Amino acid sequence: MKVILAAPRGFCAGVNMAIESLDLTLRKFGPPVYVYHEIVHNQHVVETFREKGAVFVDHVDEVPDGGVLMFSAHGVSPEIRDQARRRNLHALDATCPLVTKVHLEAIKYAKEGYTILLIGHEGHDEVLGTMGEAPEAIVLVEDEDDVDRLEFAEGTKLAYLTQTTLSVDDANRVIRRLRQRFPEIHSPPKEDICYATQNRQEAVKLLSEEADVVLVLGSQNSSNSQRLAELGRERNKKSYLIDGPQDLSKDQFSDDDVIMITAGASAPESVVQATIEWLSDNFNVTVESQSVREEDVHFPLPKPLRPFAKQLAGESQS
Missing domain, CATH: 3.40.1010.20 (4-hydroxy-3-methylbut-2-enyl diphosphate reductase, catalytic domain)
Structure with missing residues (x-):
């Protein structure tokens, strides 16, 4: 064989950053550290952190007032951030920067009056977070059939974004259909698939x-x-x-x-x-x-964790 x-x-770099962030948070604050949804979508990683004292939750109100809450690599909507602030939670953000890029594009297009067609999978954590940035302006499309069912008033300004973890081939098929139906549709300056x-x-x-x-x-x-x-x-x-x-x-x-x-x-x-x-x-x-390709990408830790990481690095060298 x-x-x-x-x-x-x-x-990937985003997963490495998120896992290191949760590990540092557990060391800095001690358990329990609450995580909104799974830190990354992997059962081995989730179970390992659960054994260390991480508690994975699907609702912010599961976290006790004043508790430590980490947002997962997939990102969250502004409403979730607001809920954390209202509960006086100590929130740390491990969102992958490539997901944050899509969020910022959604905000920009919505402010400019575009209707945004988000290519992605319904119910995925990343899609929920992105749609939460401008729910009134975003329409989810999963495939070419969804594109064929779209109807917009004449003069509607359209733009598309994509979930970062899609099949490149599937996304390109949907994009081709969008361009066929709506030749004036805008696209982000740089593609979203990571x-x-x-x-x-x-x-x-x-x-x-x-x-x-x-x-x-x-x-x-x-x-x-x-x-x-x-x-x-x-x-x-x-x-x-x-x-x-x-x-x-x-x-x-x-x-x-x-x-x-x-x-x-x-x-x-x-x-x-x-x-x-x-x-x-x-x-x-x-x-x-x-x-088939070399990778050398690194993402920085969330700012609140950097001094602690530096302190630990110094201790390990001394």
Whole structure:
């Protein structure tokens, strides 16, 4: 059995920042630290933090008055921020800067009188946060059929934005249909789908060509991980989205399979290595790493956490 280990894979800069932020917050304030929704969409990461004292909530009123609350990497609406202020919560923001960029674009377009067509998945945390910036001005479109059903008065100014973790191909199909129907539609100066999402999708497209099976490490509620598995299926490969080797069985594989392994942007490297170890325990495996693109992106910590991080770094060096 041959394993093609794709790169880039796993944690992106936004996920790294969010995870480090929550870890520092737990060390600075002590548990419990409340997190609005999951810090990132990965069950392994969430359970690890739950064991350390993080409490994941779906409503701000679940947090006691004066408590410490962190906003997840997916971002939140202004209403959630207002609720936190009204409850006198100590709020820290771990929103990915690429998500913040989409929020700012939504605010700008809404102020300029545009109706914004947001390409994304209904109910996704990121979509809820973005739509909350200008609910009266944003219409969600999920696919080309949604575009065909749109009707606007003549002279309506239109612009589109996209969820950052979409399939590039799916988003481009929707954008093409939007441009066909509404040739004057405005687009953001720089595309919204994040660099890490695009790079991981590119790796699957290129490296799955010689594979029989595509294994994607990631959780079922991870949008970018789902897209990676879908790309494998579109290429007629057996594709599985798994949280780890506990989700596998030997009868899914043949001794001479070529298996491509990748990981969504919120999946830790530890689950990738555990999966390779499981395959090695059950089959005669050779592993070959293949990289399609280099990544060197880093996002700064939220400002309130930077002095504490610097203090800890100083202590570790002394």
